[in-house]
Amino acid sequence: MNVGILTIGNELTGGRIQDTNSALIARTAQEQGWQVSAMLSVGDDWDAIRDALEFLLARADALVVTGGLGPTADDITTAAVAKAFGLALRTDEAVLTHIRTLFEQRRLTWTENNAKQAVFPEGAEVIDNPSGTAAGFAVRQGGKVVAVIPGVPAEARRMLPEGVTPLFRKAFPEAALHVETATFKLFGITESAVDTAVADVDFAGLGVGVGFYPRFPENHLVLTARTALAQEAKEKIRAAGELVEARLAKHIFARDDETIEKIIAEGLTKQGLTLAVAESCTGGLITDRLTDVPGSSAFLERGVVTYSNAAKIALLGVPEAVIREHGAVSAETARLMAEGVRQMAGTDLGLAVTGIAGPSGGTEAKPVGTVHIALADGQSTVERRHSLRWDRRRNKVMASQAALLMLQRHLAGEKDL
DSSP states (O other): OEEEEEEEOHHHHTTSSOOOHHHHHHHHHHHTTOEEEEEEEEOSOHHHHHHHHHHHHTTOSEEEEESOOSSSTTOOHHHHHHHHTTOOEEEOHHHHHHHHHHHHHTTOOOOGGGGGGGEEETTOEEEOOSSSSOOEEEEEETTEEEEEEOSOHHHHHHHIIIIIHHHHHHHOGGGOOEEEEEEEEEOSSOHHHHHHHTTTOOTTTTTOEEEEEEETTEEEEEEEEEESSHHHHHHHHHHHHHHHHHHHGGGEEEETTOOHHHHHHHHHHHHTOOEEEEESTTTTHHHHHHTTSTTGGGTEEEEEEOOSHHHHHHHHOOOHHHHHHHOSSSHHHHHHHHHHHHHHHTOSEEEEEEEOOSSSOOOSSSOTTEEEEEEEOSSOEEEEEEEOOSOHHHHHHHHHHHHHHHHHHHHTTOSOO
16 A cells, blocks of 8 residues: 655744654554655645645555644645545534533633634544544545644654554555564664675565665664565564674664663663763763663762863862873773762762864864773773764764763673773
């Protein structure tokens, strides 16, 4: 089955917000074994919506439309869809009562324009919205289905799997396939190098699709198999996955929905270890990423941003003479920072990073992008130098990723950090 995607809103075409719904819908379609034939974004304009519907319906069996279902004057999607298909509009009294009840429960002031969210094209099937006030709807035209849901990402994330997907599967039962995927997350290797590493693998012959997706600072390699039988798809992915791992194992740090932060959290918790972090050029980014994991207080004792030389000296005990002789960005300082934060916090591990994020501050000996990362465990301290080549923000992200990767490898018992 081919699916078309239409996102509507002046905020999209004006560049005020990023369109995340299209990516969400496309991923959902892939998981169901459906192909996305095209995706478009248009503003809140009657003619643009009509033309977009016509274009997509010529290429797809089903459409997912998001945006423009709110109460304000510029929310014209419902009326525009009805006009495009020559359908009258009607008020669904049950939906209207539901919206009024929500306003009462949330102690919100009712204004009559909210009743607009209970108006649908004649013959439309209502799609419940468990997260907001604006319900979605679906209309059928010439054997094709058009599902319209709100553009609020949090609402779309609920309505897509709970309302739209079941509707499409019911309308097109013959299109159901089992889809198996495997995602390999890599770091320290370019997209082109990933492609070269697996160039000799006959993925098509294995019945597996392969995709390369840069997601800074990572590169993702995704395998996809679509078959009628679940076990057959799993076997195809297993066979292809073994070939990928044989060629790229040293760069793979996570798979599928795993994140490096979650892997580290599980490793520290399982081993009963505690951690303290000292950051300079990353400005707290490492600690921020670790605290994204629920329950991180079980292993993360503290994170300190020792940005100035004075902070490194006063808080971490780095001797002023070391900074004067070797510099704040040096292997010696990084080591002492890791050991200092560990001793200060009384933790099992100390992780530290210091560097030159840019765009200024570099020298011939230490150009912009020079970063030193150190990890201390009380018995030894490992330090690594990295030469990054990005802008300031990306250098910070890359440095945080490299530091987390060093910690992950240490927890896995690897010797080469």
